[in-house]
Amino acid sequence: DTEVTQTPKHLVMGMTNKKSLKCEQHMGHRAMYWYKQKAKKPPELMFVYSYEKLSINESVPSRFSPECPNSSLLNLHLHALQPEDSALYLCASSRVGTDSYNEQFFGPGTRLTVL
Amino acid sequence: DQQVKQNSPSLSVQEGRISILNCDYTNSMFDYFLWYKKYPAEGPTFLISISSIKDKNEDGRFTVFLNKSAKHLSLHIVPSQPGDSAVYFCAASAGNSGYSTLTFGKGTMLLVSP
Numbered sequence: 001d002t003e004v005t006q007t008p009k010h011l012v013m014g015m016t017n018k019k020s021l022k023c024e025q026h027m028g029h030r031a032m033y034w035y036k037q038k039a040k041k042p043p044e045l046m047f048v049y050s051y052e053k054l055s056i057n058e059s060v061p062s063r064f065s066p067e068c069p070n071s072s073l074l075n076l077h078l079h080a081l082q083p084e085d086s087a088l089y090l091c092a093s094s095r096v097g098t099d100s101y102n103e104q105f106f107g108p109g110t111r112l113t114v115l
Numbered sequence: 116d117q118q119v120k121q122n123s124p125s126l127s128v129q130e131g132r133i134s135i136l137n138c139d140y141t142n143s144m145f146d147y148f149l150w151y152k153k154y155p156a157e158g159p160t161f162l163i164s165i166s167s168i169k170d171k172n173e174d175g176r177f178t179v180f181l182n183k184s185a186k187h188l189s190l191h192i193v194p195s196q197p198g199d200s201a202v203y204f205c206a207a208s209a210g211n212s213g214y215s216t217l218t219f220g221k222g223t224m225l226l227v228s229p
Contacts, residue, residue: 040222090158102215108158113211
């Protein structure tokens with residue numbers, strides 16, 4: 001299984017809502033990533049988890065709260081978002097190792113619209 | 116300041132011809148470079164990569180060339196096929212912290228016409 005799955009595919013939420021994005025992989029990867037991609041822009045890294053521990057937080061506002069409950073799952077909890085947070089949210093995973101570079105495998109993304 | 120630059124937003128090529136996508140970078144610490152392909156409504160798909168210790172890597176119709184002195188890499192697709200029409204992102208990584216952190220270019224939209 002070389003797939004990263006993300007649910008939901010589309011999400012529309014109000015600024016007072018609380019919602020969660022989910023990501024799952026069964027490739028045995030121990031690094032997982034959240035990216036945000038706006039239209040006509042490259043993906044921008046938000047968070048990195050390595051061995052289920054948060055390793056990188058790229059100064060993301062606290063209204064985005066990541067969670068890695070186990071090695072296969074990655075969640076992104078959303079609360080009090082702003083319309084400018086509307087974007088495609090991509091999850092990725094990779095192996096962790098020092099002997100060679102480890103490519104990231106991406107999911108299809110969740111298209112988020114904040115009203 | 117953008118550390119990875121793809122200066123051509125789009126490229127149109129006829130089927131069967133060569134497609135050349137270019138990428139420039141500014142960070143001398145980058146030691147691994149990747150190309151990803153992205154269709155609309157899908158996540159990026161890994162295509163091909165190259166380590167900074169090499170100057171060429173080939174995989175089927177895809178070849179990536181790296182010119183370290185010029186801080187430039189290019190992706191050649193030969194022959195181009197209509198199914199290659201997609202957005203191509205150049206990405207780079209610095210160091211090896213065990214996991215990878217990628218810096219992406221803005222992407223080049225390739226259109227291959229029959």
